Amino acid sequence: MINMTDKKAEQKNWGVSYGQMVKNEFMKNKLNIISLFFIIVLFLLAIFAPFIANDKPYVIRIEGKLSFPLFSSLTANDYVILLAACIGLCQLLLMRRNQRTIEPTMRGHVLRRQLSINAAIFIICSVMLYIFIPSKLDATDYKGMISSNRASDAVFAPIPYGYARTDLRKREQPPSREHWLGTDDVGSDVLCRLIYGSRISLSVGFVAVGISSLIGIIIGAVLGYFGGKVDFIGMRFIEIMMAIPVFFLIITIVAYWERSLFNIMVIIGLTTWTGDARFIRAEFFKLRNQDFIQAAVSLGLPIRSILFRHMLPNGIAPVLVNATFGVAGAIFIEAALSFLGFGVAPPTPSWGQMLSLGVSTTGRFLWWLTLFPGLAIFVTVLAYNLVGEGLRDAVDPRLRKAA
Amino acid sequence: MTDYIIRRLLLMIPTLLGITIMVFTISRIAPGDPFSIAMGPGGQLDAERFADIREQQKKLHGLDKPLPVQYLIWLKRVATLNFGDSIKHHRPVIELIKERLPITLTLNLIAFVIIYTVSIPMGVLAAVRHKKLFDRLSSVILFMLWSLPVMLVGQLLIGYLCGPAFKNWFPPAGLSSNYADTLPFFSWLGDRLWHLVLPVICLTYSGFAYLTKQVRAGMLESLRADYVRTARAKGLSNTIVIFRHAFRNSIIPIITIMATLLPAMLGGSVIIERIFSIPGMGMLAFEAVTTRDYNVVMAVATIAGLMNLIGLLLGDIAYAAVDPRVSFESKV
Numbered sequence: 247m248i249n250m251t252d253k254k255a256e257q258k259n260w261g262v263s264y265g266q267m268v269k270n271e272f273m274k275n276k277l278n279i280i281s282l283f284f285i286i287v288l289f290l291l292a293i294f295a296p297f298i299a300n301d302k303p304y305v306i307r308i309e310g311k312l313s314f315p316l317f318s319s320l321t322a323n324d325y326v327i328l329l330a331a332c333i334g335l336c337q338l339l340l341m342r343r344n345q346r347t348i349e350p351t352m353r354g355h356v357l358r359r360q361l362s363i364n365a366a367i368f369i370i371c372s373v374m375l376y377i378f379i380p381s382k383l384d385a386t387d388y389k390g391m392i393s394s395n396r397a398s399d400a401v402f403a404p405i406p407y408g409y410a411r412t413d414l415r416k417r418e419q420p421p422s423r424e425h426w427l428g429t430d431d432v433g434s435d436v437l438c439r440l441i442y443g444s445r446i447s448l449s450v451g452f453v454a455v456g457i458s459s460l461i462g463i464i465i466g467a468v469l470g471y472f473g474g475k476v477d478f479i480g481m482r483f484i485e486i487m488m489a490i491p492v493f494f495l496i497i498t499i500v501a502y503w504e505r506s507l508f509n510i511m512v513i514i515g516l517t518t519w520t521g522d523a524r525f526i527r528a529e530f531f532k533l534r535n536q537d538f539i540q541a542a543v544s545l546g547l548p549i550r551s552i553l554f555r556h557m558l559p560n561g562i563a564p565v566l567v568n569a570t571f572g573v574a575g576a577i578f579i580e581a582a583l584s585f586l587g588f589g590v591a592p593p594t595p596s597w598g599q600m601l602s603l604g605v606s607t608t609g610r611f612l613w614w615l616t617l618f619p620g621l622a623i624f625v626t627v628l629a630y631n632l633v634g635e636g637l638r639d640a641v642d643p644r645l646r647k648a649a
Numbered sequence: 650m651t652d653y654i655i656r657r658l659l660l661m662i663p664t665l666l667g668i669t670i671m672v673f674t675i676s677r678i679a680p681g682d683p684f685s686i687a688m689g690p691g692g693q694l695d696a697e698r699f700a701d702i703r704e705q706q707k708k709l710h711g712l713d714k715p716l717p718v719q720y721l722i723w724l725k726r727v728a729t730l731n732f733g734d735s736i737k738h739h740r741p742v743i744e745l746i747k748e749r750l751p752i753t754l755t756l757n758l759i760a761f762v763i764i765y766t767v768s769i770p771m772g773v774l775a776a777v778r779h780k781k782l783f784d785r786l787s788s789v790i791l792f793m794l795w796s797l798p799v800m801l802v803g804q805l806l807i808g809y810l811c812g813p814a815f816k817n818w819f820p821p822a823g824l825s826s827n828y829a830d831t832l833p834f835f836s837w838l839g840d841r842l843w844h845l846v847l848p849v850i851c852l853t854y855s856g857f858a859y860l861t862k863q864v865r866a867g868m869l870e871s872l873r874a875d876y877v878r879t880a881r882a883k884g885l886s887n888t889i890v891i892f893r894h895a896f897r898n899s900i901i902p903i904i905t906i907m908a909t910l911l912p913a914m915l916g917g918s919v920i921i922e923r924i925f926s927i928p929g930m931g932m933l934a935f936e937a938v939t940t941r942d943y944n945v946v947m948a949v950a951t952i953a954g955l956m957n958l959i960g961l962l963l964g965d966i967a968y969a970a971v972d973p974r975v976s977f978e979s980k981v
Binding site for chain 1: 660663664665667668671672675676679680792793795796797798799800801804805807808809812814919920923934935938939941946949950953954957958961
């Protein structure tokens with residue numbers, strides 16, 4: 247008992263870490279919480295998409311035998327996404343535990359170790375999953391089996407349609423009880439495709455921003471720390487990158503190379519890092535002459551350690567805020583690319599591509615194919631922008647006072 | 650000042666070279682070429698003749714030489730303002746651009762003027778009514794507009810205002826009606842403006858949010874400054890304090906934004922021109938990248954890059970002109 251109270255008292259003395267301060271400030275605004283909640287829901291939809299919308303039943307009795315077509319038809323992709331979700335959840339729980347049990351000064355080291363272990367587990371497991379899970383196509387018409395009385399006791403997902411299932415008899419139908427948000431030009435269910443489309447949008451957002459932040463941080467750090475000639479040449483390069491209209495550059499590259507999600511992510515990442523680089527550069531210019539960096543230099547620490555262990559933590563806050571807006575931007579760019587026909591190849595669903603079907607080839611205006619995918623893009627981008635705005639206010643104490 | 654401008658103009662040359670080299674490399678090392686796309690892979694021709702024709706075409710357009718040589722040839726031509734011929738249109742690229750650039754520029758300039766005339770008063774008002782209803786309401790609405798995808802707005806406008814679905818008020822596509830050439834000047838102008846309404850709406854609405862926010866932030870800062878308090882203490886009227894004292898000092902960020910907004914809008918017009926089928930630069934760029942019309946791609950990239958750089962330079966010059974504290978003597 248005494249031990250417990252001791253521990254509590256000790257925790258009080260730890261005070262509040264910077265991360266907690268930002269979190270408390272962020273949570274003060276209701277709108278921020280709502281946006282964050284929405285993004286979490288969106289992630290859940292993306293992760294559990296095959297369980298929410300699927301044309302295969304969870305359970306079905308075919309000629310007296312029970313089978314589980316939905317589970318056996320999950321692809322390696324689905325498993326990897328589920329795995330990532332599990333590991334992410336574990337990491338979050340670990341971080342909560344860290345906050346209770348580990349002293350603030352030590353948290354960084356522990357967190358780094360946990361992150362690298364988890365990343366290693368994720369990479370190894372996903373490679374194994376891709377190798378061992380065969381890609382199979384289960385095109386059995388389970389609904390037909392039920393109507394022809396060959397199967398019974400089927401339990402379907404809430405939205406019993408597959409994203410690649412086409413039905414030309416039911417093309418371009420407005421919302422009805424059967425298809426809640428209508429059907430598209432080949433008769434696929436719009437709601438189902440919207441749910442799967444969130445996977446593309448979210449993954450593009452995160453991977454593209456990850457790439458661009460990484461490049462931006464490294465280039466900005468090098469330019470800001472070394473200054474002089476390196477900085478001059480580097481800044482000319484950044485100027486070149488900034489002078490090219492980014493969207494034009496992206497469509498040039500995307501139009502020329504193979505249409506794939508991976509390419510789009512990489513290209514968006516490679517073309518949008520200039521803002522981060524300039525932020526970090528300016529921050530490092532300021533930090534370079536401060537005492538603790540001088541101390542690190544005179545201790546003979548390797549340059550990598552000075553740049554990324556000592557300077558970066560002091561200058562990363564604006565980049566994190568920028569990254570949130572960057573995710574919104576990347577989602578928007580992906581939607582625009584898909585809208586123009588440069589996106590992922592069908593039948594993989596993407597919100598922008600669905601939106602482009604809103605005016606059919608015959609010139610008919612299909613409002614449900616315009617409104618629903620458009621709203622999906624809008625609400626997602628809005629939520630990210632709101633979170634970004636909230637984070638910026640929370641991170642920057644100067645702005646906090648001014649607002 | 651002159652020194653500074655000259656130095657900046659000289660620095661523009663390597664930057665422009667960098668842009669062209671980058672776009673050149675990207676467009677040429679990618680697989681595929683314009684002729685295969687134009688003729689289709691094989692089609693009615695047998696493979697041998699197809700390859701033969703492709704080689705001849707490549708030779709004709711100078712695409713058979715090594716890349717650095719091709720680039721130098723291109724550079725030499727561009728130095729005399731000759732951007733070569735379009736492979737798709739069989740016309741000089743410069744002619745195409747002369748046709749298309751004014752369209753995009755008009756569209757963007759109209760949008761630009763509207764953005765400024767709406768945003769500045771709104772930003773000032775929001776700052777004056779800080780934390781009152783107008784401020785809160787306008788910032789929420791503008792924030793939502795900022796996140797609204799232009800594809801959605803464009804298609805909804807076309808769907809509901811240009812057709813049988815709801816109202817048939819506006820033309821859905823193009824710049825002028827078929828019979829426009831026969832009209833007298835003022836009716837022609839009216840027809841043109843009538844066609845421009847929807848595209849301009851799409852171009853403007855997202856700009857409002859950004860600019861209004863900047864104006865508001867600038868105004869808030871200067872309204873808190875000591876000289877504003879002094880002015881009020883002297884007993885000056887509210888209007889004079891706001892417009893003579895506070896607004897003038899918050900104008901500087903607005904000018905720097907002007908330099909970055911215009912080039913950004915040029916890039917964004919690709920989508921809008923596609924939605925409304927407007928034959929502007931964005932459409933030209935789109936067609937060029939999809940058909941691999943190398944000369945057009947290069948010309949668009951060069952011109953867009955040049956305009957961008959000039960915009961940045963003008964922004965810096967205007968910055969110095971407005972703010973006497975800014976001097977370029979010590980800067981690059």
